[in-house]
């Protein structure tokens with residue numbers, strides 16, 4: 267079915283607003299009850315409790331960086347950005363674009379570079395970024411770009427040498443310099459899908475370069491320890507039985523290890539999941555002997571099902587640097603909330619800042635797959651972006667039925683600009699929501715099986731998406 271069955275979605279019991287989420291996988295329907303406001307609702311009790319927990323989490327993050335020189339972080343971060351800007355400009359210049367006063371629109375640039383459709387967004391972001399940084403001109407009237415400031419050979423070589431200084435100061439291992447330079451040198455081939463970033467990030471299946479990206483550097487170290495402290499604060503959530511944790515997109519286990527350390531003397535039922543079997547195999551080797559630790563496949567874009575995914579069965583869900591992969595964040599959050607028990611805790615680590623360096627490296631891993639019909643269908647639809655801001659995450663948690671807790675580190679922290687943020691929320695109670703089973707039964711009476719959503723999720727609010735997700739109100 268191409269679109270939502272709009273007529274059948276009117277007058278659903280208890281539903282004031284709905285949002286049809288087309289996929290990937292089977293379509294889902296988000297339904298909300300009487301409007302309860304459109305902004306983040308502060309819950310004083312939760313905020314009071316979190317002020318204490320947040321201070322402890324921040325202290326744990328700070329302790330993990332003891333001795334690090336934080337004053338140089340802005341300069342080093344800018345160095346990384348600078349190499350990336352020069353790299354983008356160099357790729358365009360070497361393709362003989364913008365030479366001799368020539369102007370081109372984005373389609374021509376993509377064509378000359380031979381960029382595959384799935385990576386086109388990255389090059390459009392390069393153009394917008396170079397314009398924002400004053401290194402490329404743009405005429406909004408014609409939609410054409412011109413006057414590229416191309417890097418000279420000496421300046422580019424110097425910037426590449428300085429990359430290693432930035433890498434060291436930010437706490438990345440030496441393999442990160444090799445990775446950044448290897449991707450920079452292969453960008454034309456990477457953009458044409460003639461080669462892949464995975465082979466550079468996991469050479470011969472080794473994970474140490476990736477660990478540098480998600481564990482060893484200062485912003486990640488801070489975030490992982492702060493997140494672990496928040497999860498550890500839930501250890502007394504249950505009067506008996508193990509603390510039931512689900513981790514999604516656990517990958518190389520960078521956050522997992524900090525969390526398991528924080529729960530060293532706690533009985534756990536910890537389900538470590540990822541969409542890729544590769545990570546489950548390496549995690550079994552790395553973490554496997556801890557009692558209560560189990561491993562499984564889970565895709566945040568598909569409805570949770572099977573053992574370990576019973577509604578209301580988890581005390582904590584942890585998702586570090588993964589939830590931006592959800593094609594519709596609102597649907598993914600609603601599905602995760604259903605897995606949590608009343609008062610259950612969701613802890614996210616997310617990058618909330620644009621890193622130019624990623625535009626020439628890691629972003630290639632985030633493009634849609636070649637056979638994917640659409641990419642994001644939530645507020646990011648059609649915007650050539652992957653990450654949400656801290657305020658957008660707080661709004662998403664609120665709409666999905668969580669009391670969002672203040673984002674860490676706070677805006678005045680030296681690492682706030684580094685972009686890695688810890689975003690947490692507790693399952694909210696007391697808001698009347700439609701009954702998903704009743705809504706599903708009503709739809710079953712109105713629609714043939716092929717036209718029905720596979721899941722109905724009750725949320726507190728639906729967040730408008732620019733155009734691809736269809737929304738409606740009763741007529």
Ligand SMILES: C[S@@+](CC[C@H](N)C(=O)[O-])C[C@H]1O[C@@H](n2cnc3c(N)ncnc32)[C@H](O)[C@@H]1O
Nearest residue numbers: 515516517518519520521541565566586588591
């Ligand atoms: C950036 S890494 C984060 C790794 C990990 N959380 C850590 O801190 O070490 C993203 C991880 O999310 C996984 N991932 C990507 N898309 C996913 C999806 N749709 N569902 C579940 N996991 C996904 C990847 O396989 C990868 O392991």
